[in-house]
Ligand code: SF4
């Protein structure tokens with residue numbers, strides 16, 4: 143499935159997201175998340191900034207707009223990051239497309 | 241790769257999501273977590289009565305059961321440690337699966353985003369539990385203790401008729417549901433004939449393809465100093481120094497690790513008693529006491545979590561306890577000056593189990609450490625670890641070079 147900015151994505155119910163010492167840590171809960179059952183994931187700062195907007199009620203396009211207002215970057219650059227991150231998370235089953 | 245208030249937050253990323261090296265408990269930026277792992281003993285009761293065990297109480301010990309932490313209390317602790325950044329909880333016992341609320345506690349832990357290590361004898365694994373572990377994996381291998389490969393030997397070690405059949409059924413359930421597990425066992429003389437069979441069986445377990453089973457052989461005495469009769473048995477079952485060396489020489493990998501360890505970490509500790517990891521994490525006993533480490537149950541060094549928050553234990557009580565100095569003249573003459581300390585199992589917990597003080601050299605561990613050091617070529621035949629002045633030179637030499 144190709145991701146578009148009109149889609150709404152939400153963190154999977156099969157993960158737990160925790161902030162530990164300012165880092166976002168994703169803990170898979172059920173089998174089949176990520177590449178192996180014993181792995182944890184963290185995100186770089188860009189990923190974390192985007193993740194905090196993935197509330198399940200907002201389209202990726204709105205998230206890009208919100209981030210453009212918040213950060214010093216063009217909406218094209220931000221859109222590229224949002225789609226890049228979400229594609230990675232969907233592939234790892236950490237987020238699902240609604 | 242965008243910036244805020246003039247600050248670039250990332251270089252152009254190749255990937256936004258990183259795997260964490262969780263077994264080293266490092267977060268994404270290579271920082272260690274504050275509280276990487278907490279050990280929680282859910283009960284001291286056990287459905288086995290192993291001849292070498294340092295902790296077990298009878299399964300039906302109503303007094304012990306009535307004093308155990310309630311479900312809500314355990315959940316409160318789990319919530320607190322999760323808020324402190326804990327990533328892994330190890331549930332141990334006794335037999336943790338004896339608690340009827342085990343599944344509830346397990347699910348609660350996983351939903352807080354913590355992974356679980358489970359120590360069990362597998363006798364109480366049910367289809368429901370195995371299915372739960374398959375659906376919501378622990379995130380670590382279950383560690384199953386194995387006490388023999390026949391009902392005769394197993395039941396003899398476990399002191400319990402019919403235990404072997406239940407253990408086999410538990411393990412079969414784990415295999416059926418493809419729940420990964422690791423096996424380990426005590427190295428007892430009368431199990432010697434079964435060792436090959438045990439190791440061959442362990443190799444058939446998919447999650448153990450690349451690692452041999454674990455063994456314990458230098459058994460600890462009763463950790464509550466509650467059973468002199470059993471201590472006498474444990475003393476007889478312990479591997480002799482010679483047997484400990486034979487085990488070391490049998491495993492080249494362990495030998496290599498020990499040599500590397502020696503060249504990096506051994507040296508005289510001085511009068512600091514806790515030169516180990518005790519008190520950097522936390523262990524909680526079945527009744528809700530925070531302990532510096534799992535075997536250290538000296539009543540003066542534990543804190544009741546019913547009265548004090550875990551945060552204050554970690555920030556205030558433990559750092560003070562870790563400063564305790566040895567005062568026993570024998571310890572100061574020997575252990576404090578002994579370069580084998582890192583190779584030796586001598587520690588405040590073991591000293592307390594054996595003698596009821598934190599700073600008495602444990603003769604058994606002393607003999608084992610000296611035998612190993614002689615085997616590794618770190619000591620001559622008649623030398624003692626605390627007499628050696630040029631220990632730095634010795635640990636820097638390659639393995640067994642002193643012996644030639
Ligand atoms: S199964 Fe473990 S806890 Fe139970 S008696 Fe044996 S060694 Fe002790």
Ligand code: SF4
Pocket residue numbers: 574575576578579580581584585586601602603605606607609610625626
């Ligand atoms: S080898 Fe003996 S003297 Fe040295 S640390 Fe161990 S118990 Fe103490």
